[in-house]
Amino acid sequence: MSEENLPIQTNLEAIDLKLQLEQLQKEYDAMEQKVQALKNLIHLHLADEIVEVQELTILYKELKSAKKQQRLQQKQRGKNYVAPKGLQVVSKSSKDENVSHSKEKKRLYREAMLYVHPDTFSMQPEQTELATEVTAKLIQVYKEGDLKALQAYHAHIFSDASLTPLTANASVTIHASGTSHIVTEIDALKVQIDELRNSPLYKTLTEYENPYTYVDELKVYYKDRLVKLRKRTRKAFK
Template sequence: MSIENFPTEAKSDAVSKLQERIKSLEAEIEAIEYKLFPFEQSLRNAISDLLIEERELTILYKEQKKAKKERRLAQKRKGKNYKEVTDVVYISKETVTQEKVNQKEKKRLYKEAMLYVHPDKFSMQENEQLKATETTTKLIEIYQNGSLEELEAFHAHIFGGNTTICFDKDISLIEQTTNSTTYLTKEVERLEKVLNELLGSHTYKVLTTYKNPMSFVEELKAYYDDRIFKLRKRTRTKK
């Protein structure tokens, strides 16, 4: 049974639980980052010269490879039997049509949500205007970079009354909402992924398992010394 078929009270309880889970995840992520990020910065500071040299050599290596490829291509072009090769990507009419439909629907959802939650509607309510600004910022980000499904979810989230902004709700628009918990569910999934990546990062394991975490600097130096040595050989760069 879909959560959207639950009674209003049950849906409200589900939303509250999701919001509580989001707060809990955000707090846990913040606590880990508070310890981890300064440690990682200390590691970077300790090997800053190696990091810079490795990056410079990596860029040089890529530039040399690109130049070598261009020289080979120039030589081939001088040959009698050379034919210019062009990459032709076939895009079906159905794909183009569907993309246009998706863009049109994204534009409709975006405009509808933006007009509904625009900060100017709350010019006399400072707190509500701040919330509306945060919501519209997220809305713009999803419209520009997200998929139609993500925009649909956030649109449903807004019109489902889950933004904590005190709107004069348009019942006809709310009735169009198909899944008011989709955005919150996706946000929980996103935060869980961020948390798992932090917990699974090598530097976090070093920080939490090494007796002296800063001793990891020696391992990093050995790694970058070896990488720099190989890059110097590839680019024929002397120290």
């Protein structure tokens, strides 16, 4: 049965639900736009710090894992066993690497890192582990791969639906007939609005009179975090 042939009451109900859905979508879009503006402000002032923190966090985890493995091997071989020290291999960029390629690699890397950084998924705790794995792979591709490899992984990150932050614009499709699907979409959108309203960034917008105050607090936080991480990972740079 087409929408034109539905009873008047059903038609009116469908129209009312569609209006509700459109109003909720507008509300979500307005909230998301404000959150994205704050994220852009944070990235403008703290992009370097955010990227370095993630790099050092991953490096610190790798160092801890390697140290744990070394202790296990020593325990298996005896308490007095001392593993021989080998030369540390440091990968260097090819001297003849094109400067423009190097700049493009850095641009793609930073763009992808800021997009998939675990802090981006503060509204989705279950996604944090996945985001951490992806950033680790991103760092590896950036350091060891060429521009083509990084372009491919960059495209993968931005096209993978499982990596889309909750603050991404939600598209709502309104179908022609029936109302149950509209009710389902309304309920889903209400959940998204509640999650966005309870997110750290949106709460910041409602609790801080001046967003720059929050940015200043983040600067202090990241500065302290970098000091600790640099100290914990200093052996890797010797």
